[in-house]
Amino acid sequence: MNLNAKRLLEINTVLLLTFICVFSLLLPAYAENETEAQVNNGTLTLSMDEVVRLTIRNNSNVATKYLQRVTEKFDLEKAEAKFEPVINIDGSFNAEAFQRNMRISDNGTQTPASKWDAGAKASITQKIPTGGTLSFVWDNNYSENSDGTLSYDGDSAVSRSKTYTREASSKWRIELTQPLLKGAGIDYNMASIRLARITDKRNILSLRDNLSQLINSGLNYYFTFKQAKENLEIQQQALERSERLLEVNQFKQSMGRMSASDVVQAEADVASGRLSLEEARNSLDKARRDLLNHLEMDPNLEIEPIDDEIRDVEPDYEQCMQVALKNNQTYMDKVFAVTESNINAMMAENEREWQLDLKGGYEETQTQKNSYSASTSDDELSAGVELSAPINLWGDDQLERKKKLLTAEVNKRKAKLELKRAKTNLQTEVANAVRDVRMRWKMIRLAQKNTELKALQLENENTKLMVGRTTNFEVVSYQNQLVQAQLAETSKQISYVQALLILDQLLGTTMETWHVEFKHNDKQLEEDLNNKIRPLVWTWW
Incomplete structure (x- = not known):
């Protein structure tokens, strides 16, 4: 070779x-x-x-x-779920049973007693791109109580009695809050x-x-x-x-x-x-x-x-x-x-403004106590504005703002x-x-x-x-x-x-x-x- x-x-x-x-x-x-x-x-x-x-x-x-x-x-x-509705359901339940001993003079009794209550609450909160918040709350509660009592009526008269109470309530509220200055605007939100x-x-x-x-x-x-x-x-x-x-x-x-x-x-x-x-x-x-x-x-x-071919690039x-x-x-x-x-920078300029919010809401409440009582119903319509206007003339707050x-x-x-x-x-x-x-x-x-x-x-x-x-x-x-x-x-x-x-x-x-x-x-x-x-x-x- x-x-x-x-x-x-x-x-x-x-x-x-x-x-x-x-x-x-x-x-x-x-x-x-x-x-x-x-x-x-x-x-x-x-x-x-x-x-x-x-x-x-x-x-x-x-x-x-x-x-x-x-x-x-x-x-x-x-982060992108910011404008999706937030839905929460809360439930609560409490039950108690106990034995109560009562005595007046030589008279006494043993009375079983109990109480229990339950509640359910649903809430929906929806933020909107303009900065507003739309919320809905539905709150329901129910409670029962049973008890026994001794009472002294006279020289020797002692009476025994049992009590029973029941209460149910349902309340719902819808509310809208819309900022007008601080926190307002699509760009900011x-x-x-x-x-x-x-x-x-x-x-x-x-x-x-x-x-x-x-x-x-x-x-x-x-x-x-x-x-x-x-x-x-x-x-x-x-x-x-x-x-x-x-x-x-x-x-x-x-x-x-x-x-x-x-x-x-x-x-x-x-x-x-x-x-x-x-x-x-x-x-x-x-x-x-x-x-x-x-x-x-x-x-x-x-x-x-493995060998490869080299090329001019x-x-x-x-x-x-x-x-x-x-x-x-x-x-x-x-x-x-x-x-x-x-x-x-845009957010910092927005956050320096006063907090001026437009608010409106409607609320309705229904309550019933005991089976023989009539139910009551209340409703409320509200509208207004809320202003928070801090004026920082001097000091740490003013320096922090600057x-x-x-x-x-x-x-x-x-x-x-x-x-x-x-x-x-x-x-x-x-x-x-x-x-x-x-x-x-x-x-x-x-x-x-x-x-x-x-x-x-x-x-x-x-x-x-x-x-x-x-x-x-x-x-x-x-x-x-x-x-x-x-x-x-x-x-x-x-x-x-x-x-x-x-x-x-x-x-x-x-x-x-x-x-x-x-x-x-x-x-x-x-x-x-x-x-x-x-x-x-x-x-x-």
Whole structure:
């Protein structure tokens, strides 16, 4: 096998990566070969696609994020239920029985007595977007009492009697309260829901970003493993060259054409190569275990990576910025902060006003005492206004009032400045990332050319050594230079694919790049948790 064929074989074993952005205008599509990870005889065959899918499927941090998402989604549901009716039913029951002993002079009696009462109350409260509250209350009560008494009527007359009372009442009331100043208005009353929705959007972006970071971590572990594997192969090839050189030198020494001192250089190079080979094996085993730990798989598995074709990606800055301004989490967080500060400022201005409420209501009560008495009925219609007008001229209350307004205005301006700064930072980061991708591709080509030249230099030096036109030291030096060139080429490959990952993370398109469906929540997990707690929600004993 000639040198060019050997070199081609070495290049084909270098770490390869395919990268695209979700937007086809930015990056070329990468091969969509969705192969499933297979384990044969304790060896796990892995591609980049499978690293991504195994990360999403196996890594427990993914499950943790989706568990947290269940409570976050419920917080939004709770906030959006603000204008849904609140219905409560309260019931009460009390029963007592006792024996009463009574005595007057020498007369006495034992009388059983009892009392019991029951009540049921239903209430419906409905908040409306204008700030008003509509409420309905229906209160029902029933009680019975039985008792015995002794009374002294004269010189010796003592009478015994039993009493029995019963009372039932039913009352219902409907009432409307509508603020006219403080607490009034659709904007003010919808503010809490708008803030909750913004928080939920921020949580969704955070979930997407966390999943993207897990994917990138898995890919980086994979790249580190492939780099360690390539490094091991390079060190093995270097050791083989050193051993062949040592054999040649020992043969020349036996023929009297080389001194023993010259052979020492080759022997030292072999010893150094064996040390480097052991270090490479240790690094490979560590990288293998780190990758399997991230994938949460059997740490004793061996890994066989699949080589992929590398491609030149030339992202366009303007198009990248358009994507980043819509997807970048850090920038979107500042956009949300501006909206939140405007809402909070509006609420602070509303809450400084006096409390002026318009009230109206109707109430009806029906009562019946004992079976022989007639029932009574009362009704009441009411309407009016209620004003609470604190006038804080000086002191803590006035300063606190001023502080709230001042803080709200400061936060508004601060949020706008931070948004402007965030956009500038994003422009710089995207520009650097785009330039870095282009530059590292050029460095790959330069590193490949350097490796080819170093290999050619070594071949020429070996030819010179055979005819005695160079020293053993020079050959060993060129061997070391070739090893360093090969390692540098592998490092440039890793740097290139990492630059692509960084750009993808900035654009917020990692999930789309790897064709991973981004779910805002895990519906099956949510259903399982709700089924678990549902019996506890609807039972009270």
